[in-house]
Amino acid sequence: MHLIKRTINSLFLTVLLTGSTAMALEYPDSTKIDHIDQYHGKSVADPYRWLEDDVRNSTAVADWVTAENKVTFNFLEDLPDRQRIKQKLSKLWAYEKYGIAPPRHSEHFLDRKGPYYFSFRNDGLKNQSSLYVQDRFDTETRLLIDPNSWSDDGTKALSNFVPSPKGRYIAYGIQDSGSDWRTWEVMDTASGKLLDDRIQWLKFTSISWLPDESGFFYSRYPRPQEGQEFQSLNKDQKVYLHLLGTAEADDKMVFARPDQPDWGFGGEVSEDGRWLIVGTWVGTDDRNRVDVLPLGDNPAAPIALIDDFTAAFNLLSVHGNTFNFKTTDNAPRGRVIAIDITRPGREHWKEVIPQQDSVLTGIAEIGELYVAHYLKHARSQVLVLNPDGSLKHEVRLPGIGTANGFNGNNTSAETFYLFSSFNQPPSIYRYDVISNESRFITRAKVDFNPADYVVEQVFFPSKDGTKIPMFITYKKGLDKNGTTPTLLYGYGGFNISILPGFDPSRIAWVEMGGIYAVANLRGGGEYGEDWHKAGTKANKQNVFDDFAAAAEFLIDQRWTSAKHLAIYGRSNGGTLIGATINQRPELFAAALPQVGVMDMLRFQNFTAGRFWTDDYGSSAIAEEFPALYAYSPYHNIKQGQRYPATMITTGDTDDRVVPGHSFKYAARLQQAQAKDGPPTLIRVDVNAGHADGKPTEMIIEEYADMWAFIAYFTGLKLPEGF
Numbered sequence: 001m002h003l004i005k006r007t008i009n010s011l012f013l014t015v016l017l018t019g020s021t022a023m024a025l026e027y028p029d030s031t032k033i034d035h036i037d038q039y040h041g042k043s044v045a046d047p048y049r050w051l052e053d054d055v056r057n058s059t060a061v062a063d064w065v066t067a068e069n070k071v072t073f074n075f076l077e078d079l080p081d082r083q084r085i086k087q088k089l090s091k092l093w094a095y096e097k098y099g100i101a102p103p104r105h106s107e108h109f110l111d112r113k114g115p116y117y118f119s120f121r122n123d124g125l126k127n128q129s130s131l132y133v134q135d136r137f138d139t140e141t142r143l144l145i146d147p148n149s150w151s152d153d154g155t156k157a158l159s160n161f162v163p164s165p166k167g168r169y170i171a172y173g174i175q176d177s178g179s180d181w182r183t184w185e186v187m188d189t190a191s192g193k194l195l196d197d198r199i200q201w202l203k204f205t206s207i208s209w210l211p212d213e214s215g216f217f218y219s220r221y222p223r224p225q226e227g228q229e230f231q232s233l234n235k236d237q238k239v240y241l242h243l244l245g246t247a248e249a250d251d252k253m254v255f256a257r258p259d260q261p262d263w264g265f266g267g268e269v270s271e272d273g274r275w276l277i278v279g280t281w282v283g284t285d286d287r288n289r290v291d292v293l294p295l296g297d298n299p300a301a302p303i304a305l306i307d308d309f310t311a312a313f314n315l316l317s318v319h320g321n322t323f324n325f326k327t328t329d330n331a332p333r334g335r336v337i338a339i340d341i342t343r344p345g346r347e348h349w350k351e352v353i354p355q356q357d358s359v360l361t362g363i364a365e366i367g368e369l370y371v372a373h374y375l376k377h378a379r380s381q382v383l384v385l386n387p388d389g390s391l392k393h394e395v396r397l398p399g400i401g402t403a404n405g406f407n408g409n410n411t412s413a414e415t416f417y418l419f420s421s422f423n424q425p426p427s428i429y430r431y432d433v434i435s436n437e438s439r440f441i442t443r444a445k446v447d448f449n450p451a452d453y454v455v456e457q458v459f460f461p462s463k464d465g466t467k468i469p470m471f472i473t474y475k476k477g478l479d480k481n482g483t484t485p486t487l488l489y490g491y492g493g494f495n496i497s498i499l500p501g502f503d504p505s506r507i508a509w510v511e512m513g514g515i516y517a518v519a520n521l522r523g524g525g526e527y528g529e530d531w532h533k534a535g536t537k538a539n540k541q542n543v544f545d546d547f548a549a550a551a552e553f554l555i556d557q558r559w560t561s562a563k564h565l566a567i568y569g570r571s572n573g574g575t576l577i578g579a580t581i582n583q584r585p586e587l588f589a590a591a592l593p594q595v596g597v598m599d600m601l602r603f604q605n606f607t608a609g610r611f612w613t614d615d616y617g618s619s620a621i622a623e624e625f626p627a628l629y630a631y632s633p634y635h636n637i638k639q640g641q642r643y644p645a646t647m648i649t650t651g652d653t654d655d656r657v658v659p660g661h662s663f664k665y666a667a668r669l670q671q672a673q674a675k676d677g678p679p680t681l682i683r684v685d686v687n688a689g690h691a692d693g694k695p696t697e698m699i700i701e702e703y704a705d706m707w708a709f710i711a712y713f714t715g716l717k718l719p720e721g722f
Contacts, residue, residue: 030051032671033050051064052602057227064663065652065663072682072683075679075681085704085708086700086704089505089508092446092507097426116163118161119133121141122696125696127695129147153687154695154697155176156177157694160172162208165213170186172185173202177687182202183200184199199248200223203221206266210273216241217239233606234608238255262610264281264282266278266281270318271409272318274294274295277290277318282611283611288312289304289308311327311329326360332529356374357376359497361497365408366412366415367434368410369386371415373406375527378471379499382394382397382417395431398427400421401419403419413435422502422516425444428442454476460550462522462545470517470518470553472559473510480557484564485716486554486564487566488550488568490518490546490569491572493523493536494523494615497520497526500518512719522534537615547567551588567592571596574596575593575598575633577592578598579636582636590645591644592706593665596657599664600628600633600634602619609657633665634661640674643677647705647706649662649684650663650683650685651684651686666680666682
């Protein structure tokens with residue numbers, strides 16, 4: 001294959017030699033500036049600081065992005081198998097999808113409020129999922145909201161919805177271009193008529209209805225200054241009450257802590273309407289305070305029920321004066337406790353469900369029983385428990401995978417769940433908690449045969465001997481000869497568990513002839529809070545060691561070899577990829593760091609970055625600076641090192657991890673790459689954010705580009721008839 005040399009007014013030339021194929025790429029001029037920061041007596045250069053500017057405010061940055069995209073897309077268009085890969089992805093994506101929230105946000109099936117059943121559906125390749133309602137379970141669905149009509153390019157999305165207690169209204173959030181900012185509106189369920197209520201500039205909040213459906217509580221930051229919507233820090237959140245039929249300007253502020261501008265709040269109304277329970281959070285750690293506001297004609301002062309940030313207290317239910325919480329208090333894997341608000345002292349707390357060996361990730365009260373979701377070695381286990389916490393029965397799941405759903409209330413034994421795995425498309429079940437009977441409803445009809453694929457779970461030792469689990473998916477009949485192109489995925493942070501679920505992009509990679517592996521690294525939540533903390537702050541190096549050990553295991557066990565191994569991670573996982581290829585570049589042929597946090601010394605200065613200091617630490621703290629500086633992907637690129645073929649991906653309206661992280665990292669990596677090294681590209685989506693709300697068409701294009709890129713550099717040849 002011969003690629004055409006591209007010229008775009010560049011100053012830097014990289015020559016790639018792949019076998020007998022020579023390729024020349026000229027990158028845009030990424031001007032270096034003399035900028036030095038001082039951190040606790042250490043001088044740290046930041047030569048690409050100018051690339052932190054928002055593309056909407058800086059012509060120089062916008063021009064750089066345009067030029068980089070031109071290099072990248074010209075390169076991708078000439079890859080031999082890209083179009084066939086895109087066609088396969090489109091074919092696999094074209095299945096009807098169900099959920100009570102849009103894909104990638106949640107995978108529950110039905111949400112019932114009053115007589116209504118609400119669900120999201122997508123017939124396959126629509127850019128956005130639409131919201132439907134059924135008047136009863138056995139009636140036809142009718143369309144309530146179709147966000148595909150909101151924009152020509154599909155970049156406006158329905159991000160979430162909350163029905164009122166009896167289902168009369170729904171409040172829903174509108175997301176534009178992938179931003180975390182939301183506009184909320186209200187609709188009458190029966191008629192589909194839009195009310196005049198509209199609340200703008202909401203972020204990191206849902207809403208909670210009053211029992212009489214006359215209004216709802218929500219949290220709001222001050223409106224950002226013009227031009228700073230996608231970069232400024234988010235502070236001073238407050239809780240408001242909005243009454244239907246009134247203007248946003250008239251909403252009443254009901255809870256705030258002006259003395260603590262970094263705190264965030266989420267309000268939830270108890271089912272009986274007596275209380276507003278406000279959870280206060282300071283970062284990404286699952287630790288929170290709890291204040292209780294009595295509601296009614298004569299509301300009293302808030303009651304500080306939990307007045308510190310030592311553990312997680314997630315409200316399960318309220319029965320009179322008794323508040324049930326799922327908590328990590330004295331239970332890093334989770335338990336359930338009951339607190340009587342008239343006797344709130346710790347000595348009066350009662351344990352309802354003790355901590356188990358597995359991790360309690362979710363629990364609901366359904367039919368006067370508890371339905372508890374546990375993680376057992378990074379896969380779902382669902383138990384139905386009696387009111388005293390004893391076991392009634394275990395839900396019989398269809399195999400190794402992930403179960404989502406189990407919403408409901410104490411007035412009915414009915415609930416729904418969705419089950420999927422790497423090789424099993426989503427299947428939906430209606431479940432009775434009393435009889436322990438699961439009734440199959442439907443299964444996604446995806447154009448592949450699940451029986452052709454195998455999912456294994458293996459365990460391997462990390463550098464310090466810790467046993468790490470990993471899922472490996474491949475096609476039956478695989479010959480383990482060390483030559484199969486393999487894609488290794490990892491995350492390892494923020495107490496987030498990476499579970500075995502279905503994704504058409506993964507099946508596409510395996511159908512292409514590859515192996516797909518997922519390592520459950522420390523820093524995640526797979527084994528509880530201790531596992532999480534073992535991958536944070538000064539322990540963050542454990543995450544990179546775990547990932548490198550996963551690669552070494554795949555190579556040692558002859559699943560693949562270094563020249564056939566690619567790695568992929570997004571967000572915190574993008575940080576993982578950047579740090580790992582800095583530390584162990586010889587292990588990999590290709591790398592895909594997506595929307596990553598790449599400058600570990602400055603992330604806290606933008607939008608939501610300040611929340612991440614719980615996991616990362618902060619460069620402003622002398623004791624935490626050395627660990628951050630030691631692995632920061634941007635700062636640890638070595639001049640002249642031969643790095644794997646790398647394609648960085650981001651979106652220009654990402655206001656979660658601002659794109660400046662990827663811009664600076666790409667510029668430095670391109671400048672440092674060895675003269676005979678493979679390409680280091682950056683691919684920037686326009687009108688796209690961190691992930692949520694991205695149109696289906698844009699998602700397929702992105703995966704086609706990523707898979708074609710790593711296929712080329714891992715030597716993957718598409719099977720005959722692909």
